[in-house]
Amino acid sequence: MNLKGRHLIDPNDFTLEELDEVFKLADKMIKDRNAYSKICQGRILGTCFYEPSTRTRLSFESAMLRMGGSILGFSDAATSSVSKGESIADTIRVLGSYADVLVMRHPKEGAPKLASEFSTAPVINGGDGGHQHPTQTLTDLLTINQLKGKIEGHTVAFCGDLKFGRTVHSLISTLSRYAKSKFILISPIELKLPESLKVNLKRKYDIEIVETEDLEKHMAEIDILYMTRIQKERFFNEADYTRLKDSYILNRNKLKDAKPDMMIMHPLPRVNEIGYDVDGDPRAVYFKQAEYGIYARMALMALLLGVDVDVEGR
Numbered sequence: 001m002n003l004k005g006r007h008l009i010d011p012n013d014f015t016l017e018e019l020d021e022v023f024k025l026a027d028k029m030i031k032d033r034n035a036y037s038k039i040c041q042g043r044i045l046g047t048c049f050y051e052p053s054t055r056t057r058l059s060f061e062s063a064m065l066r067m068g069g070s071i072l073g074f075s076d077a078a079t080s081s082v083s084k085g086e087s088i089a090d091t092i093r094v095l096g097s098y099a100d101v102l103v104m105r106h107p108k109e110g111a112p113k114l115a116s117e118f119s120t121a122p123v124i125n126g127g128d129g130g131h132q133h134p135t136q137t138l139t140d141l142l143t144i145n146q147l148k149g150k151i152e153g154h155t156v157a158f159c160g161d162l163k164f165g166r167t168v169h170s171l172i173s174t175l176s177r178y179a180k181s182k183f184i185l186i187s188p189i190e191l192k193l194p195e196s197l198k199v200n201l202k203r204k205y206d207i208e209i210v211e212t213e214d215l216e217k218h219m220a221e222i223d224i225l226y227m228t229r230i231q232k233e234r235f236f237n238e239a240d241y242t243r244l245k246d247s248y249i250l251n252r253n254k255l256k257d258a259k260p261d262m263m264i265m266h267p268l269p270r271v272n273e274i275g276y277d278v279d280g281d282p283r284a285v286y287f288k289q290a291e292y293g294i295y296a297r298m299a300l301m302a303l304l305l306g307v308d309v310d311v312e313g314r
């Protein structure tokens with residue numbers, strides 16, 4: 001098993017064993033972060049963000065800095081030569097020689113895949129349109145593993161924008177590969193999980209899917225409630241967004257039937273979908289989840305760069 005030099009475009013690019021390797025290393029980093037503070041000395045992360053980001057870009061930067069490496073890149077396509085009309089291929093060809101590993105976020109689905117075909121350095125997809133967000137999935141699975149002790153066998157409810165939410169697409173596809181996953185999909189009719197994705201997952205894996213528009217209906221059976229933001233930027237008109245934006249607002253009252261150890265997750269940013277009164281509930285783990293994002297990305301980059309870390313022992 002060797003992740004050195006590999007790209008991460010879709011979470012399916014890694015086998016479950018390879019994902020496990022990332023989580024094992026991340027676990028060690030969580031337990032003793034200082035032991036890893038120099039492993040990327042002399043290495044450079046290049047960030048190519050063609051779309052807004054707070055957590056993804058900054059957690060990648062923080063992860064590289066915490067391992068002793070350096071960063072360069074752009075957070076706004078308008079400040080790079082993209083605004084002069086440069087193609088992704090040309091930008092990446094050059095950046096791939098300026099940095100040792102690249103992370104790219106782009107509004108167009110497939111852009112990071114295209115970039116990976118032109119880059120000599122590993123390319124990590126930091127989110128492509130409404131398609132995939134594999135490092136959010138690493139973050140989410142690491143959070144589940146750390147806080148629930150295992151990844152398989154949970155009843156996971158996804159709530160909100162399941163049509164455009166790339167974090168949902170990546171996470172449900174990956175969780176389906178683990179044994180005994182059951183999913184409850186909560187969304188307005190217009191924002192249901194794409195039919196093709198659902199059919200494909202059901203055909204390939206032994207999973208159970210229940211669909212509903214009602215947030216509270218199945219509350220008592222949920223182990224993990226994954227709330228998501230309605231993806232304003234993917235709507236074709238403002239009126240549809242305005243009509244759907246407050247479809248679900250989780251508050252303390254709606255949690256009355258929830259299990260005492262149910263976990264409430266959210267990739268963030270939150271807009272209105274979780275009331276501030278939920279933040280103090282011990283089941284709300286979304287800020288912890290954001291913190292685990294650093295460790296998931298540290299472990300991922302260390303393995304893609306092939307730095308000398310002992311995943312098994314130490």
Ligand code: NCD
Nearest residue numbers: 055056127167229267268269
């Ligand atoms: C998500 C994204 O960009 O898809 N944010 C993130 O990376 N944590 C979720 C979102 O924007 O709703």
